[in-house]
Amino acid sequence: MEPSREHPSSGRPTLWPWLFALGVVLVLVGIVFSWIAVAIGAVLAVGAGFAWVRGVAGAGTLLQTGEVEPERRLPVEPAEDAYVPPAPPRYGRAAFLELSTLGLGAVIGGLVTAPALGFMVLPPFLKQEFKENDVGPVSDFPVNTWVVTTFMADASQGEVSRKTAFIRNNGMLGKYPSYTIISNHCAHLGCPVQPNGPLLGKGSPFGDKEMQYKDVTLIPALNIAGFGCPCHGGAYDTEGNRVAGPPVRALDRYSFSIRDGHLYLGAPFSVSYVQGTGAQAKIHKWALAFPGEHVSGVESWLYPVQPPH
Amino acid sequence: MATRSVSRQRQMQETILYPLDWIEERSGLVGAVRYFLFRKVPGDVNWFQTLGSATLTAFLVQATTGVILAMYYQPGPTTAYSSIQRITNDLWAGWLVRGMHRWGASVFIILMFMHMGRVFLFGAYKYPRELTWLIGVGLLALGLLEGFTGYLLPWDQTAYWATTVGININGTGPFIGPFLAQFLQGGRYINGDTLSRFYSIHMLLLPGAIFALIGLHLWLVIRLGVTSPPWSKEAAGIGPLPGDPASDGNGRVR
Numbered sequence: 194m195e196p197s198r199e200h201p202s203s204g205r206p207t208l209w210p211w212l213f214a215l216g217v218v219l220v221l222v223g224i225v226f227s228w229i230a231v232a233i234g235a236v237l238a239v240g241a242g243f244a245w246v247r248g249v250a251g252a253g254t255l256l257q258t259g260e261v262e263p264e265r266r267l268p269v270e271p272a273e274d275a276y277v278p279p280a281p282p283r284y285g286r287a288a289f290l291e292l293s294t295l296g297l298g299a300v301i302g303g304l305v306t307a308p309a310l311g312f313m314v315l316p317p318f319l320k321q322e323f324k325e326n327d328v329g330p331v332s333d334f335p336v337n338t339w340v341v342t343t344f345m346a347d348a349s350q351g352e353v354s355r356k357t358a359f360i361r362n363n364g365m366l367g368k369y370p371s372y373t374i375i376s377n378h379c380a381h382l383g384c385p386v387q388p389n390g391p392l393l394g395k396g397s398p399f400g401d402k403e404m405q406y407k408d409v410t411l412i413p414a415l416n417i418a419g420f421g422c423p424c425h426g427g428a429y430d431t432e433g434n435r436v437a438g439p440p441v442r443a444l445d446r447y448s449f450s451i452r453d454g455h456l457y458l459g460a461p462f463s464v465s466y467v468q469g470t471g472a473q474a475k476i477h478k479w480a481l482a483f484p485g486e487h488v489s490g491v492e493s494w495l496y497p498v499q500p501p502h
Numbered sequence: 503m504a505t506r507s508v509s510r511q512r513q514m515q516e517t518i519l520y521p522l523d524w525i526e527e528r529s530g531l532v533g534a535v536r537y538f539l540f541r542k543v544p545g546d547v548n549w550f551q552t553l554g555s556a557t558l559t560a561f562l563v564q565a566t567t568g569v570i571l572a573m574y575y576q577p578g579p580t581t582a583y584s585s586i587q588r589i590t591n592d593l594w595a596g597w598l599v600r601g602m603h604r605w606g607a608s609v610f611i612i613l614m615f616m617h618m619g620r621v622f623l624f625g626a627y628k629y630p631r632e633l634t635w636l637i638g639v640g641l642l643a644l645g646l647l648e649g650f651t652g653y654l655l656p657w658d659q660t661a662y663w664a665t666t667v668g669i670n671i672n673g674t675g676p677f678i679g680p681f682l683a684q685f686l687q688g689g690r691y692i693n694g695d696t697l698s699r700f701y702s703i704h705m706l707l708l709p710g711a712i713f714a715l716i717g718l719h720l721w722l723v724i725r726l727g728v729t730s731p732p733w734s735k736e737a738a739g740i741g742p743l744p745g746d747p748a749s750d751g752n753g754r755v756r
Contacts, residue, residue, distance in 0.1 A: 317688045317695070318681075350693045351580040353662065383670040384663060424667065483673030483683050495676040502690040 209245035213238055221311065225318045225501065249292065321502050323460040329406030331456050334362040334372070339388060339414040344458070348408060358447055358458060359388060359420070361431075363472040371472035374447040375420070375433045376461055380440040383484040384424035390417035420444065432467040432474055441487050443467055446476065465489035537724070544730040550624070551728065553617040558716065560610040564648075565709060567603040575655070577701040579694035582657035607649055614642050626729040634722040637715050644712050651704035657697060665700075666692060 219234025326344050334340050340360045347354040356376070363371035377386045393402035394412040404411040419436065420429040428437040433444030443466050448459035463482045468475040479488035480499050487493040526532035574593060576585040589596040618638065621627050627635035654665040669692070673683030688695030 314685060317684050321690050323690070346691065347693065353579050353657075353692060353694070356691075382667045384667065424663075483680050484670045485674035486680065496680060497677065498680075500681050500684045502684060 207245065207248050209241045209248055212241035213245055216241055221314075224311075224315060246296075250289075318500050321500075325450070325457045325459055326409075327407075327455050327457055328358075328360070328409050329404075329411065329456065330454050331362070331370070331451060332454075333404055333406065333411050334360055334456065335413070336362045336364045338362065339390075339417050341388060341392060341412040341414055343410040343412075345408045357385065359414075359417075360456070361471075366472040370451060372449050372456070373432070373471065373474070374449055374458065376445040376447060377420075378445055378484060379422040379424065379427050380435065380442045380444055380463075380484050381422065381425055381427045381438070384422050386420045386422045386427070386429065386444065388414050388417045389419045389421050391415045432470055433464060434466050441485060441492070442482075442489070445481065446478075463488045538720075541724065541727065543728045544734055546731055546734050547728060548731060550620045551731075553613060553620050554723070557610065557613040557617050560606060560613050561645075561712065561716070563606050564603060564610055565713075567599050567606065568705060568709070570599055571603055572705055577655070577698050579657075579697060582655065582697060586656050586658075607652060611645060611649060614645055618642065624729060624732055631722070631726055631729070634719060634726065637719045637722070641712060641715050641719065644708050644715065648704060648708050648712070651700040651708065654697060654700045655704065662692065665696070 216234045216236070216238025219237060220231050221234075223230030223232075223234050324347070326346060328342050328344050338361065341357060342360050343355055343357045345352075345354050346356050359373075359375045359377060361373040363373055365371065378384075379386050392412050392414045393400050402413050417431060419431055420433070421427070422438065422440075426438045427435065427440040429440070429444055430436050433446065435441075435443055443464040445461050445463050447461050450457045450459060461481050463479045465477040465479060465488050467477065477489065481502060482488050482496060482499055486496045488496075522532055571589065574585060574589050574596065576582060586600075589600050591597070621635065621638070650665075650668055653668075654661045669683050669686050672686060673679045675682060684690070686696070686699075687693075688699050
């Protein structure tokens with residue numbers, strides 16, 4: 194039995210399966226990023242899939258039987274009890290049934306697997322909008338004083354959602370209030386950065402100035418000389434610029450808004466570096482990246498796309 | 503009198519062996535177990551060659567204690583830590599079983615590396631056992647992933663920050679790093695979903711894969727036989743396998 198006969202369709206390599214796979218990938222990626230990509234991917238997948246099946250089934254390979262060589266009898270009569278090989282089957286029908294069984298199995302398997310895989314992979318990338326957090330009245334933030342502000346990003350998740358921001362009221366810039374709001378997530382690997390300076394608060398030798406607003410804890414700090422990370426020694430100045438250690442960029446910052454006299458922390462963003470200080474600072478702002486990822490320079494080419502977060 | 507006691511003895515033996523025969527006739531399991539356990543091994547194997555079995559034992563201890571811990575552990579952002587406290591402080595022998603699982607994890611990893619070192623230094627990874635080595639490398643990776651995912655489950659400060667750093671190291675991988683990190687995290691930050699997905703991976707996905715790979719690993723060990731130590735003068739291994747390229751002319755595998 195010639196294997197090449199048995200699978201008459203497996204001879205020619207084609208690009209269709211790859212285009213089909215590309216279409217499926219576009220659909221999945223598109224669900225996260227854009228519906229246009231989903232549409233393009235769907236068209237590509239359907240078209241390439243159709244062409245693939247057509248190429249396999251058509252081209253006269255599957256449904257037609259190859260030239261059957263005329264059977265030749267041996268000149269010598271075989272013995273009566275000798276094994277007589279069965280006549281070679283016509284492979285067209287057998288191959289069709291084989292392919293349709295495998296194809297149907299693949300379709301059923303795909304129908305079961307695709308939603309399960311999508312359910313596993315996609316939810317962390319969907320509905321990831323940042324919810325604003327009310328960190329209390331602006332009067333809790335005296336001008337030119339750092340306040341270590343700890344808040345729950347999502348109270349339903351409990352203490353694990355607690356985040357810390359270092360907030361300094363820079364006073365007014367023209368007619369707008371200016372705040373420096375630095376995230377405590379180290380730009381190396383996300384450890385909690387600490388202010389280099391004494392804190393005021395419960396049990397502090399510098400006095401009891403800790404404030405509470407709902408879930409938010411506000412602890413003023415005295416002359417901070419910068420920020421330091423306890424994990425691997427990353428060091429930052431008071432604008433969050435890296436001055437030493439392994440961090441690859443400046444500390445992330447929060448956007449903010451003021452409504453009804455309350456300060457709200459908005460979506461965080463990443464910062465490559467900051468020129469100047471306080472209200473006059475010029476912040477080089479980038480889309481939020483994970484710690485350890487460059488946002489500017491050649492190294493940032495390694496992270497061309499960020500998931501929605 | 504004598505013949506009667508002999509026949510009674512035989513009757514007794516048959517009664518005892520009957521269940522085994524019954525199983526063997528239907529499943530062939532007795533023969534399989536005999537094939538698995540009673541193999542020819544080189545005469546000069548030594549204690550270093552027990553490290554593989556020791557690793558397997560360590561894994562079975564992890565699997566057993568893990569199943570029992572899962573009966574009391576409550577994965578959830580507000581319940582995980584308190585259920586660990588309860589296991590450790592309140593439940594009878596909970597401290598012991600949790601301790602076995604916690605310290606056994608390190609034992610498992612250490613034994614894997616020692617076993618790997620033995621195989622390397624004995625040259626046991628060479629033909630025809632390359633595939634056994636590769637599967638072993640897969641087992642090592644899965645074992646380390648077990649360590650990574652299990653570390654988050656106590657849901658304390660150590661767990662939280664270790665996992666933060668671990669996920670962010672994944673995040674620095676080029677191109678797909680950010681997506682990998684967000685997938686592992688189950689969202690923009692570590693949250694309750696991170697815990698339950700690590701729990702699922704730790705207790706369902708990885709152990710299943712490890713059991714499957716151990717099965718393949720052992721099958722190859724049985725099929726190819728045990729290597730002699732490098733200093734051995736004796737050809738090692740199993741009897742002839744018809745058509746087996748791994749057998750040499752004498753039907754042995756070294």
